[in-house]
Amino acid sequence: MRALTVQPGRSGSLxxxxxxDPEPAPGxxxxxxxxxxxxxxxKEIVRGDHGSAPPGEKRLVLGHESLGRVxxxxxxSGFVEGDLVVGVVRRPDPEPCAACARGEFDMCRNGxxxxxxxxxxxxxxxxxxTVEPEYAVRLDAGLERVxxxxxxxxxxxxxxxxxxxxxxxxxxxxxxxxVTGAGPIGLLAALLxxxxxxxxxxxxxVTEGPKPDLVRDLAATYHHDLDAALAVQPDVIIEATGAxxxxxxxxxxxxxxxxxxxxxxxxxGHDLRLDxxxxxxxxxxxxxxxxxxxxANLRHYRLAADALAAADRAWLExxxxxxxxxxxxAEAFEDRDDDVKVVVxxx
Numbered sequence: 145m146r147a148l149t150v151q152p153g154r155s156g157s158l159x160x161x162x163x164x165d166p167e168p169a170p171g172x173x174x175x176x177x178x179x180x181x182x183x184x185x186x187k188e189i190v191r192g193d194h195g196s197a198p199p200g201e202k203r204l205v206l207g208h209e210s211l212g213r214v215x216x217x218x219x220x221s222g223f224v225e226g227d228l229v230v231g232v233v234r235r236p237d238p239e240p241c242a243a244c245a246r247g248e249f250d251m252c253r254n255g256x257x258x259x260x261x262x263x264x265x266x267x268x269x270x271x272x273x274t275v276e277p278e279y280a281v282r283l284d285a286g287l288e289r290v291x292x293x294x295x296x297x298x299x300x301x302x303x304x305x306x307x308x309x310x311x312x313x314x315x316x317x318x319x320x321x322x323v324t325g326a327g328p329i330g331l332l333a334a335l336l337x338x339x340x341x342x343x344x345x346x347x348x349x350v351t352e353g354p355k356p357d358l359v360r361d362l363a364a365t366y367h368h369d370l371d372a373a374l375a376v377q378p379d380v381i382i383e384a385t386g387a388x389x390x391x392x393x394x395x396x397x398x399x400x401x402x403x404x405x406x407x408x409x410x411x412x413g414h415d416l417r418l419d420x421x422x423x424x425x426x427x428x429x430x431x432x433x434x435x436x437x438x439x440a441n442l443r444h445y446r447l448a449a450d451a452l453a454a455a456d457r458a459w460l461e462x463x464x465x466x467x468x469x470x471x472x473x474a475e476a477f478e479d480r481d482d483d484v485k486v487v488v489x490x491x
Contacts, residue, residue, distance in 0.1 A: 145163060150195070158190045177268060177271050183328070186206055199264065204266065208268065210230050211229075211283075214229055235258045236257060249439075283449055289464075293464075298445045299439065322374070323381075324382070331359070345365045346364055347373040354462065378397070380405070381394045381397060381405070406436045
């Protein structure tokens with residue numbers, strides 16, 4: 145079968161390779177791959193910045209934003225042939241830390257977790273793949289065109305869950321949320337904010353293309369000026385750019401008792417002047433919180449599946465700006481101005 149593979153640590157090694165057909169272990173599902181999404185992590189692995197192949201292998205099958213259809217399911221697995229499924233990305237460490245042992249592998253304490261398509265496990269970017277039933281999530285059959293968005297949606301489902309848990313430390317009745325960045329994570333964070341009935345504002349630097357319309361069609365407000373966006377005094381800020389100047393600007397920009405959730409990963413090497421004394425004063429005197437959030441566990445995938453099932457399918461389809469066949473997968477890693485989410489079709 146064909147698979148999208150890379151040699152971790154070596155830039156320019158991306159290729160579509162012939163690899164052996166997978167043989168499911170006892171109890172595993174055999175799945176026909178339908179699509180994988182391409183995100184910044186995939187591009188970093190292709191550049192050779194990070195990623196690791198399974199032990200004893202030189203190449204890594206890419207793809208952690210998955211979508212497939214069950215070809216064969218063992219009796220008692222809870223799945224049947226034809227089910228639309230997504231595979232969970234992370235697996236707990238072999239000798240689970242306290243968090244992993246409780247199913248909170250997204251909060252792993254010792255860093256010995258593995259991840260499909262990223263760290264020591266083959267990804268889902270192949271014509272067929274296998275997955276343990278306990279790490280598979282069934283999707284509504286009507287989500288076939290957009291189900292590949294489940295993994296990034298799980299990331300923001302976790303972010304919103306943690307925001308609400310932090311808010312519950314005291315009276316918490318947010319009305320306004322600012323999302324910085326109108327990429328897939330930002331747009332999906334805005335979607336979940338609107339599903340909560342909040343007044344959502346989204347900041348991005350572009351003034352044309354699909355992003356402003358996608359925001360407005362959520363009945364949210366689009367901004368391309370940082371000062372104007374911060375002037376709304378949001379109760380919650382979800383930072384999804386990872387751009388150091390934006391991160392610095394939002395750290396103390398919420399209303400009192402506000403929450404800033406950082407979901408974007410910043411590159412190192414950006415030296416900015418930060419008045420830590422003023423920031424400390426703001427956090428303490430205003431009861432503000434800054435929290436980081438990454439990855440997701442099975443609970444968040446299920447929350448994300450519910451969110452996608454409740455969303456407008458046509459709007460979700462518009463988030464997918466390009467669909468590239470596996471044979472031309474390299475095109476999916478090209479940066480284009482109007483891209484939102486690019487998908488590699490495996491079927």
